[in-house]
Amino acid sequence: MESLIFIPRTAVSKTMTTPQNLPSIGHWIDGKTVNGGTRSQEVWNPATGAAEKSLQLADRETVNMAIASAEKAYPAWRATAPLKRARVMSNLKVLLEKNAEKITSLLTAEHGKVAGDAMGELQRGIENVEYASYVTELLKGEYARNVGPNIDSWSELQPLGVCAGITPFNFPVMVPMWMWPMAVACGNTFVLKPSERDPSSALLVSQLALEAGLPPGVLNVVNGDKEAVDTLLDDARVHAVSFVGSTAIAEYIYSRGCAKGKRVQALGGAKNHAVVMPDADIENAVTALMGAAYGSCGERCMAIPIVVCVGDATADAVVAGLKTEIAKMKVGPGTDAKNDMGPLITKPHFEKVRGYVEQGVKEGATLVVDGRGVKVPGHENGYFMGACLFDNVKSNMVTYKEEIFGPVLGVMRVKTLEEAMKLINDHEYGNGTCIFTRDGEAARYFSDHILVGMVGVNVPLPVPVAYHSFGGWKRSLFGDLHAYGPDAVRFYTKRKTITQRWPSAGVREGAMFSFPSTK
Numbered sequence: 304m305e306s307l308i309f310i311p312r313t314a315v316s317k318t319m320t321t322p323q324n325l326p327s328i329g330h331w332i333d334g335k336t337v338n339g340g341t342r343s344q345e346v347w348n349p350a351t352g353a354a355e356k357s358l359q360l361a362d363r364e365t366v367n368m369a370i371a372s373a374e375k376a377y378p379a380w381r382a383t384a385p386l387k388r389a390r391v392m393s394n395l396k397v398l399l400e401k402n403a404e405k406i407t408s409l410l411t412a413e414h415g416k417v418a419g420d421a422m423g424e425l426q427r428g429i430e431n432v433e434y435a436s437y438v439t440e441l442l443k444g445e446y447a448r449n450v451g452p453n454i455d456s457w458s459e460l461q462p463l464g465v466c467a468g469i470t471p472f473n474f475p476v477m478v479p480m481w482m483w484p485m486a487v488a489c490g491n492t493f494v495l496k497p498s499e500r501d502p503s504s505a506l507l508v509s510q511l512a513l514e515a516g517l518p519p520g521v522l523n524v525v526n527g528d529k530e531a532v533d534t535l536l537d538d539a540r541v542h543a544v545s546f547v548g549s550t551a552i553a554e555y556i557y558s559r560g561c562a563k564g565k566r567v568q569a570l571g572g573a574k575n576h577a578v579v580m581p582d583a584d585i586e587n588a589v590t591a592l593m594g595a596a597y598g599s600c601g602e603r604c605m606a607i608p609i610v611v612c613v614g615d616a617t618a619d620a621v622v623a624g625l626k627t628e629i630a631k632m633k634v635g636p637g638t639d640a641k642n643d644m645g646p647l648i649t650k651p652h653f654e655k656v657r658g659y660v661e662q663g664v665k666e667g668a669t670l671v672v673d674g675r676g677v678k679v680p681g682h683e684n685g686y687f688m689g690a691c692l693f694d695n696v697k698s699n700m701v702t703y704k705e706e707i708f709g710p711v712l713g714v715m716r717v718k719t720l721e722e723a724m725k726l727i728n729d730h731e732y733g734n735g736t737c738i739f740t741r742d743g744e745a746a747r748y749f750s751d752h753i754l755v756g757m758v759g760v761n762v763p764l765p766v767p768v769a770y771h772s773f774g775g776w777k778r779s780l781f782g783d784l785h786a787y788g789p790d791a792v793r794f795y796t797k798r799k800t801i802t803q804r805w806p807s808a809g810v811r812e813g814a815m816f817s818f819p820s821t822k
């Protein structure tokens with residue numbers, strides 16, 4: 304399978320500026336690995352700090368080729384029985400499970416995730432494929448008989464045509480599977496543009512999809528950067544765009560895509576707060592917070608970087624508990640299953656996160672645990688950082704307002720639940736939140752009034768399962784429909800309502816000039 308991803312150096316065009324001796328990664332178009340673009344960039348192993356692969360960056364011509372392939376495949380795929388499309392998804396689920404280790408080792412090599420975390424990501428992706436295999440049920444539509452004399456009416460969900468997906472680095476295998484499996488199960492064809500930082504797992508999955516029976520051209524993958532994205536946004540043959548990434552880019556994608564008349568959903572960044580009430584089971588809340596704050600090095604859009612403690616006694620107990628737990632954490636390469644936290648994704652990001660810690664100190668927050676000094680023997684050039692914990696974070700601090708996307712947790716102290724909720728509701732982002740409490744009334748009030756799209760009660764990462772939909776509020780999502788689950792069926796289809804009359808033989812009706820109604 305690797306030979307399909309990596310193009311032998313001899314096959315790489317002479318005009319490409321690929322660094323010497325690095326395996327070159329191309330694109331997946333029309334069921335084949337192809338070269339495209341004259342620019343390239345390195346793919347790094349964040350645990351070693353070494354460039355291990357060279358990624359070809361698609362130019363306009365390459366993206367055009369992918370769109371053309373998707374457009375060509377569309378009529379036959381649209382006409383394919385939904386049950387047959389569903390079977391491809393069932394086959395793919397089996398192949399993904401069979402190839403799980405191969406896929407997760409790519410996640411570890413390019414993203415740095417530790418084994419258990421990588422497997423969790425893949426499993427969540429597989430669940431989306433599984434949900435797409437129920438598409439026959441999901442596309443059934445609605446039917447009403449005798450809406451008028453001899454008239455029946457029904458609504459059906461028709462595919463849109465060529466759709467595109469642009470995905471972030473932090474879930475390189477799962478987020479693409481939020482998009483294309485349901486899109487193609489609904490009868491669309493697809494062009495995916497994965498993150499240029501960790502592109503290989505999405506490519507491997509596309510090859511498995513071919514093996515599962517997906518016809519060539521139904522799913523295409525172009526690797527690249529802004530040039531590839533802008534080409535997808537501007538091309539009239541692309542009818543819908545799904546995006547997941549940072550808020551600045553989400554807003555750009557949404558406005559440019561909408562201006563071009565496309566249907567767009569663009570999921571952006573986050574700053575998720577957990578509230579700990581004085582009556583909470585503090586020990587459980589602390590262990591839950593550890594995973595939510597530091598799992599995947601804090602590089603999750605549903606991570607918890609802020610914990611708002613109601614009352615000083617609650618805050619003191621939470622800070623003490625977190626300090627004890629942090630001391631037990633193992634930081635190191637994802638290849639060692641004993642590690643809890645791997646490296647950050649790239650050197651610039653590593654430096655940016657360290658800069659935020661510096662900024663927090665300058666702003667006057669209390670740095671209770673400083674993970675910046677953590678060294679991993681044998682991996683001195685890796686982008687490792689230990690867990691950092693701030694106390695006394697205030698709402699005017701940059702470290703509070705901005706998304707850090709690293710292993711940095713800040714504790715805020717408030718007096719009441721209302722005060723905690725005001726902080727959350729006033730924040731720019733509204734992706735996820737949770738409350739730790741034993742009080743059902745407080746939990747119910749919180750869930751009802753908080754201005755956030757995904758809410759947990761004693762659940763730190765309330766990421767909806769594949770048969771619900773995922774999405775934030777405020778500047779965490781641009782568009783109306785959430786990702787995956789039932790909203791994905793709505794996003795990737797157009798409703799058509801057909802009204803049909805078969806008059807009885809021999810009955811002649813005169814012209815009717817009044818507006819037809821049932822009286």
Ligand code: NAD
Binds near residue numbers: 478604706
């Ligand atoms: P990013 O916005 O830098 O990149 C996302 C995608 O956009 C990539 O494919 C990238 O190639 C492309 N891109 C980047 N700059 C572009 C530009 N100027 N023009 C056109 N395309 C461009 O995000 P990232 O760093 O890969 O991922 C981390 C971010 O994603 C965080 O902000 C995180 O919160 C967010 N995220 C959100 C969700 C969610 O569901 N809301 C899920 C995962 C990640």
